Amino acid sequence: MNGPFFTLTDPAATNTTVSGAKGAALAHMKQAGLPVPDAFIVPTETFRSAIDDLPKQAINALKKGPSNANHIVTDGLRNGTLFNSWLDALGEAYAALGSRAVSARSSSMAEDLAEASFAGQYKTVLNIVDLNKLVDGIGRVWASHFSPHAQAYRKRHRIPEEGSAMAVVVQRQIASRASGVLFTRDPQSGAKRCVISAALGQGEGVVSGRAPTDHWVVSPADGTVLSAEIADKYLRIETRAEGGLNTGEVEAEQRSAPALQPEHIAQLTQLGVRIEALFTGAQDIEFAVDEAIHILQARPITTVEEIAEPDEPWEEGLDTTHCWTKGRGPFTRLEQDYMVEYMAHARACYKEVGSRMTAKHLYHLCNGYMYTRGPEVEPDELARRHDAQTERVDACTERGTTYFEAVQRGIIENRLAELRTQRRRAKSPADRVSYLDSCLRMLGYVAGHLHWSMGRPEPLPGWHEEYEALTGRPQHEANTFLQAIDNRMTRLVGQLRKLARIVQSDSTLHTLFRERRFDELDRPATWPAGRHFQTRFRAMLKTHGLRSGRGYGSSSSFQTPTWNMDPRVPLDIIATYAEQDLDTLDRFEHEARRERYNATRRLRRQFARDTEQRTRFEGALLRGQLHVRFLEDHNYYMEQCSGGTAREAIDAVGQDLVNQNAVDASDDVFHFSLAELRALATTAHPADQRALIAERKSEFERRQRMQPPDTLGADPAEKPQKEREKVEQGRQGNRLIGASASSGRATGRAVLIESGQRPRIHPGDILVAGNVGPEWTPAFAVLGGIVLDEGSLSQHAAIVAREYRIPSVMKTREATRHIVEGQHIVVDGDQGIVELEPNEK
Structure with a gap:
């Protein structure tokens, strides 16, 4: 210990409550003989004392994230009672490092955890070259504890303030020739191989993505380099003599040379194996290279879990003369039953319309994952199916509508009406399981057949492409012609905003929504505005309560509750609208609609004398605007209403099992098959199923950690590569x-x-x-x-x-x-x- 500070060799420095997670890890490595640069630690207790010394108004200002947050801390530090007794000791510890240049690195107690890395959330100040700047650097690290994004990250991971005190690691700055990051496991797949990324100069260029980076994949068993990608390293991040960093150009003859030599790759791989063994888990390691390799920090890889072995061989019972492609998974037992139903309807869809999206409908279920392949169909037969579907869709377009609106919507509405009747008649658990079976069959038909037979097999050029071809203008300008078009979504948003206006008009409601105290709306309101809101909210849910957010691009899953099941979701959206100037939103929408009208009139005048161009324009615009309406309308009926109906049927069966004390939560029902649910429903007093549910949940978690092959059976046929313009992204x-x-x-x-x-x-x-x-x-x-x-x-x-x-x-x-x-x-x-x-x- 050096005054109030700890060196990395001090036994107490390995304690996370003293040194924070990063500092404790560095101390463990230093004391294990690993090449860690000398450093001392400003402990968490010093942080607590410094913050306690700040005026209350300064703390409140920090939590609001002002631009001068760093100065609030450093000025408070200099003016506080701690400073005089602390500065001399800081100077002595700084001098003892024997290095003018140092870095100040964050080391929160809640940083670098296995479940939350806090990467990029806290401040690190590099290349500090005098004591005054070191005080500022420590203050900036402490201030970053209060940044809005750090507060949000802690809240998201449920980390309490008292468990996240901030230590600071003051470490000798390495004037590195190259720096980088070493993962002791593949961070994406979890495979047992080292992944090394390195750039010239300081490691800031790698972690920020600013510097071009070389990549190596290495076998930790024998050090064999499995792959190497060498970048054109045209710039590097460098230290400056006066402190701080600078971006510099790399000499032309050095740009294509690897940032690391073979001996560096070998040494880093060996160090990675040692560090992984020290911490008994996969590690994310930052390093720097001058004449030697230096380890700057190590933390658990938060994205990697131990790979689980399959329960049964992947090709068990499979026709391996064909190539089978991995689809989604793993599925729970109930989801597997649904997927079997979905595939049956996908097969019927392919037989009728030849949709590419349903071609792979032959399936193989193994370890909860689904593999698929398509049948062999003669080209003439496939062309016949495509021609018939094209004729059906084009006939609707010529009438100014879509195939969905003209044909499919009525089918879905009739099926939903039949299900509502069956639901009303369902009086017993057996009835509700039968109703669930009907819902899953209907959803399989809608999602597996109707959804993939809505459009042409070969779609016509889209509005954006047609706009560019007709006008020679960039495609993004075509957006104007599709904005503020009435559809299911705009009508839903209109209802939510009307509800937000009710909230804005009443102080009690406004307070409840601002503070997100939605539980107080569960019981009938006793004041007029509250009753009015609840009436209008129930009316909104009558139309949109089956919504769960399923659809393309959505993170909502088969298990996501509907708005009826979890009304906090729409209430939270209403609360967000209530914080907005709704008059401005209405005005903005009106302006968007007027802008669309004016833009459309301008192009119609432009093409007035060219009948062919005018006809092409009108046809393309109609298809574009129909697509806007169709996208939201089909999602409402297919994903929201059909999917939501099935989700609520699942919940009803689950609630029966909860009421019968067979399971703890209604969502446990996902771990039963339909056959098992039918058997349970016929028993007046079903046995306790908790042990089975625990076993099934463990099985599902293990299957999530499996690494299913991308394909099974025969090798995939190589597809000809289409030449495409390189797009930089x-x-x-x-x-x-x-x-x-x-x-x-x-x-x-x-x-x-x-x-x-x-x-x-x-x-x-x-x-x-x-x-x-x-x-x-x-x-x-x-x-x-x-x-x-x-x-x-x-x-x-x-x-x-x-x-x-x-x-x-x-x-x-x-x-x-x-x-x-x-x-x-x-x-x-x-x-x-x-x-x-x-x-x-």
Whole structure:
């Protein structure tokens, strides 16, 4: 111990409550003889004392995330009672390192955990070169504890404030020739192989994505390099003599040379094996290289779980003369029964219309995963099916409607009406299981047959392509012609906004919604505005209560509850609208509709004298606008109503088992097959099923950790590669390149959406996600922008974004990797670019 600080060799430094998680890990490695640069630790107790010394108003200001948060801490530190007794000791510890240049790294007690890495959430200050700047650096690390995105991350992972005190690691700065990251397991697949990424200069270039990076995959067993990718390293992050970092160009002759030599790869692999053994788990390790290799930090890989072996051989009972392709999975027992039903209807669909989406309807279920292949069909027969379907769809288009609206909607409405009648007559558990069986059969028919027979086998050119061909203008301008078109979604949003107006008009409701005290609305309201709201809310649920958000791009699953089952979801959306200026939203929507009318009139005048062009324009625009209505209408009937009806039938059967004390929760029903549910329903007092449910849940969790092969049986036939124009997407410097989905430009606070989670959003926030679907579109009108890793210009998110003129960029590939919660970003929907404003790492 050096005064109030701890060196890495001090036995107490390995205690997380003293050194934080990162500092404790460094101490363990240092004391195990690993090459860790010398460092000392400013312990968590010093952080607590410094923060306790700050005025209450300073703490409140910190939690609001002001731009001068760093100064609040450092000024408070200098003016506080702790400072005088602390500065001399800090100077002595700094001098004892024997290095002018040091770094100040965050080391929270709740950082670098196996279940929550906190990567990028806290501050690290690199290349500090004097004592005064070191004080500032420590203050900046402490201030980052209070940043909005760090607070949101802790809340998301349910980490209490008292369990996240911040230590600081003051470490000798390495003037590295190369730096990088070593994963002791493949971070994507979990395979037992080392993955090494390295760039020239400082490691900040690798972790931020700013510097071009080389990649190696290495066998940890014998050090064999399995693959290597060497980048054109045109820039590097360098240290400056006066402190801080700088971006420098790499000499032309060095750009294509590997950042690491073979001996470095071998040594890093050996170090990775040692560090994984030390911490008994897969590790994410940062390193630097000068004349030697230095380990800067190590933390558990949060995305890797131990791979589970299959319960039965993957090809058990399989016709291996064919190639079978892995589909979805693993499925629970009840989901497997549904998938069998779905595949039967997909087979019928393929036989009728030849849809490519149902071609692979022959299936093999193994370990809860489904493998599929298609039958051999003569080309002439397939062409006959396609021609018949094209004729059916085109006949509807010529009448100004869609095949769904003209034919399928009535079929679905009739089936839903039959199910409602059966539900009313279901009086016993056996009746409700029979009703569930009917619901799953109906959903299989809708999703497996009707859904894939809605359109032409060979779709006509889309509106965006036709607009560009007709006008010579960029495709993103075509968005104007599709905005503010009336459909199921716009009508739902209109109802939600009317409910939000009721909330705004009453102080009691406004308080309940602002504080998200929705439980108080479960009982009948005693005041007029409350009763009025509940009446209107029930009316909304009568139309939209079956909604669960299923659809393309959605994270909603077969198990996601409906709005009827969990009304907090629509109530939360209403609360978000109640925070907005609804008059401005109405005005904005009116302007969008007027802009569409004016743009349409301009093009009609432009093509007035060219009958052929005018006809082509009108046909393409009609198809585009029909597609907008069709996308939301078919989703309402097929995914929301049909899927929601089945979901609520599952819940009813589950509630029966809960009431009979056979299981603990209604969702346990997913782990029974239909045959098992029928048997339980015929028993007046079914036996306790908890042991079986525990076994099935364990089985399902184990199957999630399996690594099913991509294909089974014969080798897949190689498909001819189509030549396509290379499209640059992903991180490029301080920008993310994607595809424009909706025009406009917006700056706002990023809100990251993880699968199955619904964080609170505020007007103007920018939603960042891998992909989103109908579960989020009702809230789009309050968003400032949308950024997705994936996505399609014709999916729900893109269409609704265009309806409300929300700037949107899709297909960025890695937005969720480079953007952190609370970071301010710029969404340029015109150019398909996301600008990343400077973010404190």
